[in-house]
Amino acid sequence: MFAPSLTGMGDRAHVRPAGDPVVHLSTWIEDLAALVRTHDLHDVVLVGHSQGGMVTTAAATSLHDRIAELVYLDAPVPEDGECGIDLNPPGVPTPRAEDIDLTAALPARPVSPEDGYGPELAMWVNERLCATPIAPSFEPVVVGAEAAALPRRYVFFSRTPRTYPCWSTRLRLDERGVAYVELDADHDAPLTAPDAVTAALLAR
Numbered sequence: 222m223f224a225p226s227l228t229g230m231g232d233r234a235h236v237r238p239a240g241d242p243v244v245h246l247s248t249w250i251e252d253l254a255a256l257v258r259t260h261d262l263h264d265v266v267l268v269g270h271s272q273g274g275m276v277t278t279a280a281a282t283s284l285h286d287r288i289a290e291l292v293y294l295d296a297p298v299p300e301d302g303e304c305g306i307d308l309n310p311p312g313v314p315t316p317r318a319e320d321i322d323l324t325a326a327l328p329a330r331p332v333s334p335e336d337g338y339g340p341e342l343a344m345w346v347n348e349r350l351c352a353t354p355i356a357p358s359f360e361p362v363v364v365g366a367e368a369a370a371l372p373r374r375y376v377f378f379s380r381t382p383r384t385y386p387c388w389s390t391r392l393r394l395d396e397r398g399v400a401y402v403e404l405d406a407d408h409d410a411p412l413t414a415p416d417a418v419t420a421a422l423l424a425r
Contacts, residue, residue, distance in 0.1 A: 223260070227252050227276065229326070234351040242324045244354035246279055246362070253280040263287050268422065270294040270411055271387070275305045275357065281368035290372045292422065295408055297386035298393075301369070305358035308386040318359040326352035337380070337407030337414070346412065375401035376421045381408040 226233045229244040238248050253276065257265060265288050269277035274296025281288055297308040309315045329350035332338050338346065377391055385408060394401055402421055406414040 223256060223262075225252060225256050229354045230351060231349075243356045246275070246357035246360040249276045249357060250280045250283065253277070254283055257284055257287055264289040266290045266292060266422075268292040268294060269296045271296055271385075271408065272305065272353070272358075274298050274387070274390075275362060278364060278368070279362045281371060282363055282365040285365065285367040285371060288371055290374065290425075292374045292376070293390070294376050294411065294418065295378045295381055295385070295387045296390070298373075298375075298390045299362040299364070301364040302361050304361050305386065308389040310384060310386065310388045310392075313384050321355060321359065323356040323359065326354050328352050332409065336409055338409070338412070342412065374425075375399070376418070377401055377403050378406040378408055378410045379403055380406060 227249045228236050228238065229248075237244065253267075256262075265284070267277045267281065267284075267288050267290070269275070269292070271294070274293045277291055277293075277296075278299055281291060297305065299305065299308060306315055306318075329352055331347045331350065332343050334340070334343065336343075375390070375394060377387060381387060387408075391401070393399075402424075404410060404414065404417050404421060406417060411418050
């Protein structure tokens with residue numbers, strides 16, 4: 222199992238693309254592609270949580286021949302040509318790219334018990350939070366035909382606020398009659414309810 226940090230995030234928060242102050246969606250795609258190809262991985266179950274769903278969907282176009290399944294954990298799922306910002310739920314303000322400094326990053330919001338965290342886990346997480354590069358959310362995702370045809374599973378968390386982009390995907394799936402799993406958990410369930418998330422991932 223691999224859990225890579227994307228450029229500008231986690232233990233790579235200090236990393237920026239050479240000669241470019243902007244962390245692009247293409248940078249994150251290459252982060253995943255390089256990992257898969259360097260380790261010569263095949264039959265990959267590619268899991269994206271939250272904004273990670275944008276990245277795994279985008280990366281699937283170049284990696285489709287190595288992927289067995291895409292799994293989305295409380296994640297927005299773009300269609301071809303959509304940007305992450307396009308998936309804001311109805312009523313959530315959507316800024317324009319021309320009004321945004323794409324070299325900037327979205328400050329991290331500290332977590333608390335209201336997010337499902339116990340005190341010790343909240344402290345551990347808050348010590349490791351970092352800002353999120355903004356530009357990838359304003360860049361369109363290319364979803365090739367092979368990537369669009371890959372098997373997909375969807376898992377959502379019941380206590381996620383309805384202002385989160387994953388709700389747009391839930392509404393689409395409901396309209397199309399596509400099944401998904403709902404866990405009684407908060408948005409950060411991979412941390413706050415790891416056993417339930419693990420069981421959902423293994424239930425193929």
